[in-house]
Amino acid sequence: MKNSITIGLPSKGRLKDKSVSFFNDKGLKVLQSDKERNYFASIENKPNVKIIYLHAKEIIQRLGDGTLDIGISGLDLLKESEKNLQDKISIRKELNFGEADLVVAVPHDWIDVQTIADLEEVAFDIRSKRNTRLRVATKYPNLTNNFLISKGVTQYKIIPSLGATETYPFIGSSEVITDITSTGKTLEDNNLRVLKDGMILNSKACLLISKKSMGKVNLLKF
Amino acid sequence: MKSKKLSEKIIKTFKNNGFVLSEPDVLLDSEYIIQRSGENFRRSMLSFENEEGKVMCLRPDLTVASCIKFLEKKTNSKIYYSGQAYRRTDKKGANLINDQLGIEILGSKNQLQDDFKVFKTILNSAKIVKSKKIQIKVGDVGLFKKLINSLDMPERWKLRLIRHFWRPKYFNELLERLENNSDIESVTFDTDKKRFYEMKKMDQDKVIAGRSVEEILKRFDKKIKDPRAFTEGEQIVKIIKSFLKINCKLSQLDEVLLKFAKKNDLKKNIFKDFKSIKNLKKLNQKIIFITNFGRNIEYYTGIVFEVFSKKKEIARGGRYDDLLKSLGAKKNIPAVGAAINLNNI
Numbered sequence: 001m002k003n004s005i006t007i008g009l010p011s012k013g014r015l016k017d018k019s020v021s022f023f024n025d026k027g028l029k030v031l032q033s034d035k036e037r038n039y040f041a042s043i044e045n046k047p048n049v050k051i052i053y054l055h056a057k058e059i060i061q062r063l064g065d066g067t068l069d070i071g072i073s074g075l076d077l078l079k080e081s082e083k084n085l086q087d088k089i090s091i092r093k094e095l096n097f098g099e100a101d102l103v104v105a106v107p108h109d110w111i112d113v114q115t116i117a118d119l120e121e122v123a124f125d126i127r128s129k130r131n132t133r134l135r136v137a138t139k140y141p142n143l144t145n146n147f148l149i150s151k152g153v154t155q156y157k158i159i160p161s162l163g164a165t166e167t168y169p170f171i172g173s174s175e176v177i178t179d180i181t182s183t184g185k186t187l188e189d190n191n192l193r194v195l196k197d198g199m200i201l202n203s204k205a206c207l208l209i210s211k212k213s214m215g216k217v218n219l220l221k222f
Numbered sequence: 223m224k225s226k227k228l229s230e231k232i233i234k235t236f237k238n239n240g241f242v243l244s245e246p247d248v249l250l251d252s253e254y255i256i257q258r259s260g261e262n263f264r265r266s267m268l269s270f271e272n273e274e275g276k277v278m279c280l281r282p283d284l285t286v287a288s289c290i291k292f293l294e295k296k297t298n299s300k301i302y303y304s305g306q307a308y309r310r311t312d313k314k315g316a317n318l319i320n321d322q323l324g325i326e327i328l329g330s331k332n333q334l335q336d337d338f339k340v341f342k343t344i345l346n347s348a349k350i351v352k353s354k355k356i357q358i359k360v361g362d363v364g365l366f367k368k369l370i371n372s373l374d375m376p377e378r379w380k381l382r383l384i385r386h387f388w389r390p391k392y393f394n395e396l397l398e399r400l401e402n403n404s405d406i407e408s409v410t411f412d413t414d415k416k417r418f419y420e421m422k423k424m425d426q427d428k429v430i431a432g433r434s435v436e437e438i439l440k441r442f443d444k445k446i447k448d449p450r451a452f453t454e455g456e457q458i459v460k461i462i463k464s465f466l467k468i469n470c471k472l473s474q475l476d477e478v479l480l481k482f483a484k485k486n487d488l489k490k491n492i493f494k495d496f497k498s499i500k501n502l503k504k505l506n507q508k509i510i511f512i513t514n515f516g517r518n519i520e521y522y523t524g525i526v527f528e529v530f531s532k533k534k535e536i537a538r539g540g541r542y543d544d545l546l547k548s549l550g551a552k553k554n555i556p557a558v559g560a561a562i563n564l565n566n567i
Contacts, residue, residue: 106431107430107431109417109421109430109435109438110430110431110433110438111414111417111418111421111438111439111442112438112439112441112442112445114414117382118445120382121378121381121382121441122433122441124381124385125441126432126433131548131550133257135432145261145262148261149260149261149262150392151392152386152389152392152395152396154260154261154262154389155260156260156261157256157261158261169431169432170431172432174431175431175432175433176431
């Protein structure tokens with residue numbers, strides 16, 4: 001249908017609830033399907049608008065290929081995605097929820113390592129003494145690479161992780177990690193500490209638009 | 223084809239100077255390359271996963287590929303190569319495939335002689351390509367190291383500056399911090415000091431995320447005794463900046479360095495050991511010496527040079543004494559090499 005608009009919203013948890021509230025507050029009332037587990041929804045009095053619930057990461061992908069016209073997802077996920085994907089998406093608005101920081105964390109008992117400069121020295125030590133590299137476990141390899149290289153840390157190796165990254169330094173899979181945290185509690189409970197200048201990205205939920213759909217999304221008044 | 227004939231002539235020059243053909247592998251183990259070049263290099267490699275799950279890449283550079291071949295004891299130590307290297311860049315429209323033609327002396331025992339040999343051979347080859355208006359720039363990464371080591375500043379600062387010399391942007395950031403004494407240094411040692419005494423009582427061999435308690439405490443202790451913050455930064459930065467401005471004819475270099483040392487109250491003999499560069503005077507060629515040169519490739523450790531004509535680079539090379547060790551050699555294997563840039567011909 002011409003001028004039909006497809007919106008992607010996170011399918012789970014607080015991010016889902018806050019996203020729905022965001023639309024409701026703008027006078028665009030989200031109508032859930034009768035079936036509890038259905039992934040589709042609509043907006044009252046807007047027959048041309050369709051809502052799909054997706055994984056936050058998937059929303060970025062589908063905005064990139066034009067399946068979605070509008071989406072809500074995390075700034076972290078957008079910035080982590082490939083450059084050619086990012087080029088196809090524009091940030092319409094940063095929203096006031098879903099706040100979380102991507103940080104570099106080291107084991108609590110590495111008391112000699114407080115800053116990125118320390119980490120860089122230790123990385124060189126490891127390299128020169130053992131001819132191996134410091135391993136950094138992360139779910140965000142691109143953001144982590146850009147950050148570390150810009151801070152002069154080069155002697156490391158990325159260990160891709162899908163979950164429970166906090167355990168990696170203690171099960172021998174990596175020495176340090178980068179991960180997303182909102183209160184710092186999970187890191188602390190797992191004997192990790194954020195470096196003083198270890199903030200990689202201050203992330204929050206964003207309203208994103210597929211650049212291809214710029215024209216027609218303006219028909220919806222946000 | 224014109225360029226094919228040129229390559230043949232260049233190869234003939236290589237051969238006549240005693241260089242033997244090396245044919246390095248086209249497919250290399252990605253991890254091996256990353257080990258040397260760091261994680262950031264990964265995105266410039268053309269890689270794929272083989273049937274055993276190992277990530278392989280097309281050789282991104284023939285110097286590295288030749289070194290790997292040499293370490294497998296499959297080549298002579300004085301080699302030339304001619305072939306393609308494959309590398310991705312962010313630049314739109316840039317070539318993925320680069321033709322490389324170069325020479326290397328791996329396991330170079332006589333530095334003076336080998337540096338001269340490589341330089342002269344490549345210069346003669348460059349002249350085949352372009353005989354007119356040839357200009358040469360040289361530098362020596364080792365000189366910077368000598369300067370830093372002669373300055374009065376905390377050891378850890380010295381090491382940092384030397385480590386990051388080849389990354390000019392970050393290096394400038396470091397200078398700024400040194401100048402303003404604004405390096406982030408932990409202010410509150412108290413809680414950590416308490417933990418320090420607790421950890422002293424622990425089993426010192428206990429490993430925490432890959433590092434032993436002993437190692438952690440030793441470095442903590444060293445940090446307290448050798449703080450990075452100090453007050454003479456401004457003066458030091460001034461000296462470093464003025465050193466990096468040196469740009470003169472090779473024939474005037476002695477004089478310029480002596481003047482520099484005198485002006486900054488440095489010992490006269492700190493730059494005494496750069497014979498390789500002085501040796502180039504024998505060529506009777508106009509050569510420009512630049513201290514701020516050769517800083518974009520991490521592996522150079524000594525002399526670096528570039529031959530160009532009308533601002534186009536024709537050849538470049540230098541000494542790289544640590545590369546083979548970082549690729550897994552058990553001992554230091556000094557090396558020197560250079561390559562002709564066929565793309566600019």
